[in-house]
Amino acid sequence: MKWSILIARPFGVEVRLHLTFLLLLAFFGWRGWDASGGSLRGALSSVAFQSMIFGCVLLHEFGHVLMARHFGIRTRDVTLLPIGGVARMDSTGETPRQELLIALAGPAVNVVIAALAFGWLLLAPVVQGSFDLALLRGPAPLALMVVNVFLVVFNLIPAFPMDGGRVLRAILSWRGNRVWATRVAATVGKGLALVMAGVVLLGMGGIIPFQQPLLLFIALFVWIGASQEADAVATTSVLHGVSVRDTMMREFRVAAPFDSLRDLSEWLLAGYQQDFPVVAQGEIIGIVSRADLLRGLSGGGPDTLVRDVMREDFTVASPFEPIEAVLRRTQAGEGAATAIPVVEGGILVGLVTAENVGEYVMVTAALKGVRGGRV
Numbered sequence: 001m002k003w004s005i006l007i008a009r010p011f012g013v014e015v016r017l018h019l020t021f022l023l024l025l026a027f028f029g030w031r032g033w034d035a036s037g038g039s040l041r042g043a044l045s046s047v048a049f050q051s052m053i054f055g056c057v058l059l060h061e062f063g064h065v066l067m068a069r070h071f072g073i074r075t076r077d078v079t080l081l082p083i084g085g086v087a088r089m090d091s092t093g094e095t096p097r098q099e100l101l102i103a104l105a106g107p108a109v110n111v112v113i114a115a116l117a118f119g120w121l122l123l124a125p126v127v128q129g130s131f132d133l134a135l136l137r138g139p140a141p142l143a144l145m146v147v148n149v150f151l152v153v154f155n156l157i158p159a160f161p162m163d164g165g166r167v168l169r170a171i172l173s174w175r176g177n178r179v180w181a182t183r184v185a186a187t188v189g190k191g192l193a194l195v196m197a198g199v200v201l202l203g204m205g206g207i208i209p210f211q212q213p214l215l216l217f218i219a220l221f222v223w224i225g226a227s228q229e230a231d232a233v234a235t236t237s238v239l240h241g242v243s244v245r246d247t248m249m250r251e252f253r254v255a256a257p258f259d260s261l262r263d264l265s266e267w268l269l270a271g272y273q274q275d276f277p278v279v280a281q282g283e284i285i286g287i288v289s290r291a292d293l294l295r296g297l298s299g300g301g302p303d304t305l306v307r308d309v310m311r312e313d314f315t316v317a318s319p320f321e322p323i324e325a326v327l328r329r330t331q332a333g334e335g336a337a338t339a340i341p342v343v344e345g346g347i348l349v350g351l352v353t354a355e356n357v358g359e360y361v362m363v364t365a366a367l368k369g370v371r372g373g374r375v
């Protein structure tokens with residue numbers, strides 16, 4: 001994600017902070033300073049309150065991340081945005097049961113924090129009034145409890161993109177159709193977004209104890225999230241059960257180790273492809289990505305040989321593998337090739353590229369539309 005900085009790597013998962021998030025903290029600092037008549041304490045307590053909320057959001061995300069890891073699902077990174085946290089996972093769960101447990105693990109963390117805060121309030125009345133947090137004029141454990149109860153309630157609204165939407169989909173798809181279940185959860189999400197926006201725009205927002213522009217913003221966020229989820233599932237349902245062989249690119253250019261980068265740049269410009277597999281004596285020995293080609297050209301000029309810039313560590317696929325599994329296994333590393341060579345009995349038979357798979361999805365969806373089916 002652009003405009004974000006890496007702040008930590010707990011459990012090997014990158015945690016990033018979006019720069020707009022720092023603006024939000026500065027804004028709350030200013031508001032706290034202003035509201036308290038210009039005291040530093042007021043500013044700091046406002047920033048502390050906001051940081052505490054996002055600490056709880058981060059722990060919530062790690063609830064999802066660790067449950068997903070329990071099922072062998074990798075998380076690429078977690079980004080904190082002003083609207084909340086986003087964990088990019090390879091999958092939201094392979095079965096309805098996994099999806100249900102991963103979705104519930106986030107709010108479960110907030111239930112635990114709220115319960116601990118409640119215990120703290122009961123057992124240590126001494127702390128009451130000792131360090132008030134702005135915005136919520138009460139002691140810290142009370143603020144912590146209220147924030148976490150809010151996070152549980154908000155996230156369990158049964159609509160995409162909230163966790164509650166995933167819970168709803170998992171339950172609806174327990175015995176069958178995941179695409180239908182997603183469509184229902186997405187429709188509920190869009191309906192909710194419309195109701196929220198309508199309430200604000202008709203000036204009836206007073207009935208909800210929330211800041212009106214923020215509510216409108218959340219409505220937009222819910223609408224976009226619900227649409228994206230519906231699209232993503234439509235795509236995966238087309239690809240479900242499809243093998244690499246059906247979606248791979250069969251016509252492409254192959255480079256030899258002693259070809260020059262001049263040849264490759266001509267092919268690139270002619271629009272053949274972006275990544276070139278390198279073949280010697282019938283066997284694939286490397287791959288040159290567009291980034292490798294450009295680096296080679298600027299470093300050694302057009303006469304540089306392919307074998308000097310090609311990378312030898314790359315992933316390959318078999319023609320009979322499910323395409324879903326291969327798409328999840330993209331090439332790692334900076335400037336790596338986006339294409340995955342398909343090899344059968346040591347011989348290069350195809351290339352898997354995101355564009356080609358995307359075209360397959362479009363063609364299949366269009367054909368199904370003609371026959372009156374649903375994607």
Ligand SMILES: [Zn+2]
Nearest residue numbers: 106107155163
């Ligand atoms: Zn969540």
